[in-house]
Amino acid sequence: MSITTVPNQSDMVDLISSHLDLEGPLLPILHALQHAYGYIPAAANALIADALNITKAEVHGVISFYHDFRENPAGKHVIKICRAEACQSVGGTALAQDTLKKLGLDWHQTSANGAITIEPVYCLGLCACAPAVMVDDQLLGRVDGAKMDAVLKELGA
Amino acid sequence: MKIYVPLDSAAVSLGADAVADAIVAEAAARKIDVQVIRNGSRGMVWLEPLVEIETDQGRVGFSNVDASQAGALLDGKLSSLGNVEDIPFFARQTRLTFARCGVIDPLDLDDYQAHGGLTGLRRAAAMTQDDIVAEVTASGLRGRGGAGFPTGIKWKTVSDAQADQKYIVCNADEGDSGTFADRMIMEGDPFSLIEGIAIAGLGVGATKGYVYLRSEYPVAIRVMRAAVDAARQGGVLGADVLGSGRAFDMEIRVGAGAYVCGEETALLNSLEGKRGTVRAKPPLPALEGFLGRPTVVNNVISLASVPVIFEKGADHYASFGVGRSRGTVTLQIAGNVKQGGLFETGFGLPLGELVNDIAGGTASGRPVKAVQVGGPLGAYMPVSKFDTPLGYEEFDQNGGLIGHAGLVVFDDSADMLQMARFAMEFCAVESCGKCTPCRIGAVRGVETIDRIAQGDADAIPLLTDLCDTMKDGSLCALGGFTPFPVMSALTHFPDDFPAFKEAAE
Numbered sequence: 117m118s119i120t121t122v123p124n125q126s127d128m129v130d131l132i133s134s135h136l137d138l139e140g141p142l143l144p145i146l147h148a149l150q151h152a153y154g155y156i157p158a159a160a161n162a163l164i165a166d167a168l169n170i171t172k173a174e175v176h177g178v179i180s181f182y183h184d185f186r187e188n189p190a191g192k193h194v195i196k197i198c199r200a201e202a203c204q205s206v207g208g209t210a211l212a213q214d215t216l217k218k219l220g221l222d223w224h225q226t227s228a229n230g231a232i233t234i235e236p237v238y239c240l241g242l243c244a245c246a247p248a249v250m251v252d253d254q255l256l257g258r259v260d261g262a263k264m265d266a267v268l269k270e271l272g273a
Numbered sequence: 274m275k276i277y278v279p280l281d282s283a284a285v286s287l288g289a290d291a292v293a294d295a296i297v298a299e300a301a302a303r304k305i306d307v308q309v310i311r312n313g314s315r316g317m318v319w320l321e322p323l324v325e326i327e328t329d330q331g332r333v334g335f336s337n338v339d340a341s342q343a344g345a346l347l348d349g350k351l352s353s354l355g356n357v358e359d360i361p362f363f364a365r366q367t368r369l370t371f372a373r374c375g376v377i378d379p380l381d382l383d384d385y386q387a388h389g390g391l392t393g394l395r396r397a398a399a400m401t402q403d404d405i406v407a408e409v410t411a412s413g414l415r416g417r418g419g420a421g422f423p424t425g426i427k428w429k430t431v432s433d434a435q436a437d438q439k440y441i442v443c444n445a446d447e448g449d450s451g452t453f454a455d456r457m458i459m460e461g462d463p464f465s466l467i468e469g470i471a472i473a474g475l476g477v478g479a480t481k482g483y484v485y486l487r488s489e490y491p492v493a494i495r496v497m498r499a500a501v502d503a504a505r506q507g508g509v510l511g512a513d514v515l516g517s518g519r520a521f522d523m524e525i526r527v528g529a530g531a532y533v534c535g536e537e538t539a540l541l542n543s544l545e546g547k548r549g550t551v552r553a554k555p556p557l558p559a560l561e562g563f564l565g566r567p568t569v570v571n572n573v574i575s576l577a578s579v580p581v582i583f584e585k586g587a588d589h590y591a592s593f594g595v596g597r598s599r600g601t602v603t604l605q606i607a608g609n610v611k612q613g614g615l616f617e618t619g620f621g622l623p624l625g626e627l628v629n630d631i632a633g634g635t636a637s638g639r640p641v642k643a644v645q646v647g648g649p650l651g652a653y654m655p656v657s658k659f660d661t662p663l664g665y666e667e668f669d670q671n672g673g674l675i676g677h678a679g680l681v682v683f684d685d686s687a688d689m690l691q692m693a694r695f696a697m698e699f700c701a702v703e704s705c706g707k708c709t710p711c712r713i714g715a716v717r718g719v720e721t722i723d724r725i726a727q728g729d730a731d732a733i734p735l736l737t738d739l740c741d742t743m744k745d746g747s748l749c750a751l752g753g754f755t756p757f758p759v760m761s762a763l764t765h766f767p768d769d770f771p772a773f774k775e776a777a778e
Contacts, residue, residue, distance in 0.1 A: 138524075139481075139545075139563075139564060140526075140544050140545040140546040140563075140564070141546060142546025142547075143526065143527070143528075143529060143543065143544075143546055144526070144527075146529070147488075147527055147529070168546070177548055178546065178547060178548055181531065181548040181549060181550075181705075182528075182529035182530055182531050182549070183529070183530035183531060184488050184528075184529040184530035185529060198450075200450030200451075200649065200699075201450040201451060201608070201645055201649060201681045201692070201695070202450045202451045202607040202608045202679075202681045203450070204692075204695070205607075205608035205609040205681055205682065205683045205684075205687065206608065206609050206636065206637075237489060237530075238448060238450065238532055238649075238699065238702075238703070239447075239448055239449065239450045239452075239489065240282070240286075240489050240490075241282060241283075241447065241452070241453035241455075241456040241489065241490060242282060242283055242286050242453070243450060243451045243452070243453055243605065243607030243608065243613070243679065243681065244283065244318035244319070244453070244605070244606065244607045244610075244613030244614050245283050245286060245287060245318050245319075245321065245613070246607070246608065248286065250489070253491050255282050255285055255286035255491075255492070256286050257283060257286030257287045258286075258287065
């Protein structure tokens with residue numbers, strides 16, 4: 117995860133402006149902000165609303181609709197464990213439950229040392245080599261307990 | 274020496290990047306001249322990372338290669354599978370849409386053309402709009418995203434519409450569990466999708482295309498973006514498509530983790546920068562789609578099948594299949610199976626042959642209990658329905674749907690009440706919230722199934738009634754089809770529903 121430069125108003129305005137020639141620029145803008153800061157800073161809301169001539173409520177409505185967008189920084193690393201059917205058919209549910217238990221976390225929570233945020237994901241398209249996990253941008257297939265332990269150790273859980 | 278190491282997500286998730294790096298390093302250490310090509314996947318996922326070495330006898334495969342084996346591979350000390358195209362799983366397929374996937378370098382436009390690429394687009398560029406649409410109609414191609422709507426009819430509606438701007442939108446929001454064909458073709462043969470979208474543009478008079486690609490597919494996003502750049506540089510996209518004098522260009526857009534955006538009207542809202550809520554139809558997207566303009570919304574596999582239809586002719590494509598399901602189906606075999614992966618074949622193969630014979634039964638070695646066909650909104654098919662041939666109407670008659678043609682196999686350890694509960698839970702998490710049967714019904718569905726689990730027999734007719742309401746009253750397939758997995762689990766696996774058993778006793 118790209119963590120995190122302190123949001124600076126003129127940087128955000130530049131970043132927003134660079135997308136204004138697109139048709140339907142809002143999602144690309146939100147992705148760009150999250151890529152730059154690791155989350156969508158609250159201060160960006162009014163800037164986006166102003167640039168796109170929509171209300172702040174509409175901007176908030178879009179941000180809060182999509183699972184990907186965060187309004188607060190995540191942990192240093194994000195682990196996404198697939199909860200969907202194909203992963204369930206080969207032990208994905210137990211893998212997820214064991215991992216949550218080891219970390220003492222529930223879905224969407226971040227470990228106390230800030231190292232790991234854990235999230236569910238519904239399908240990574242790795243259904244023929246399940247259970248599947250995504251650690252930041254890295255894909256992992258056929259994940260078992262031992263592989264997960266190695267990941268957690270490496271990330272400093 | 275040419276060595277192929279897949280860049281496909283499945284291979285990468287099993288260590289292919291490290292294997293490729295190790296091969297380069299070991300080759301350098303041995304002073305051997307090696308060219309490592311990152312190809313797509315052949316679709317035999319249980320063999321990944323499947324490394325291939327080009328020889329006089331064809332491409333010889335090595336399965337489940339680990340980075341530590343790179344030296345042995347180069348020294349000829351690894352045992353091979355022989356020619357990969359002779360592996361029975363691969364040899365018995367009919368590869369039309371996936372003909373190049375795994376074979377070529379996905380980002381090499383010359384390699385693409387050397388394998389028949391752009392032949393279709395060149396032919397289409399010399400045809401009138403009406404002739405292009407007629408060719409697609411004659412092929413019998415139906416929407417591969419799940420709905421099975423005839424592609425030619427959709428294109429004709431957009432072609433006949435009058436507007437200053439029309440669009441092609443490719444639905445690459447492949448969120449169904451058990452499906453990965455869209456991902457594989459985008460990673461393994463992106464130009465075929467770009468070519469298909471360009472043909473659609475010429476066919477309906479659209480000059481701009483979008484691919485709405487889900488954020489969970491980072492590799493596909495990277496490959497598609499690079500391919501669009503290469504296609505633009507190669508004159509396939511731009512103001513003058515292949516010198517035809519006609520303009521077409523396209524952009525890759527990334528979704529943001531909402532399953533419902535795979536529904537076409539929610540997708541259009543999302544593309545416009547709105548919440549991904551479903552729109553009421555009419556108006557059809559074909560008449561009022563992206564930004565209110567006439568828009569073709571087609572799935573990745575539908576569009577990626579278009580080039581071969583124009584390359585080999587509509588009749589050739591339509592000569593495969595069964596009944597009203599023409600051409601090939603790109604099956605995705607997943608879950609608890611020995612041999613999972615992508616299997617392209619003419620429609621008509623019985624479900625059981627696919628599960629027991631081609632997929633080799635369960636990975637766990639336990640008996641098959643159920644197969645969910647068509648993603649999280651598809652029915653759980655019991656073994657008693659294994660003679661159902663894979664075709665749109667054939668599945669419909671047997672209480673199921675083909676959907677995006679993904680199969681998830683479960684062994685006898687699966688608890689079907691839990692699977693039914695999960696279907697409702699998933700619907701509750703992913704509902705866009707616009708219509709009541711889906712938004713409220715899914716939450717009540719979870720509660721009702723929990724009552725059944727606790728032995729409350731009165732909750733069973735309630736669940737059935739709730740499913741009827743969701744089916745009839747929901748605005749889109751999310752709420753409307755969630756009853757498929759729920760009711761099929763209840764109907765075919767009553768032993769897993771304790772209250773059901775008590776009521777019967």
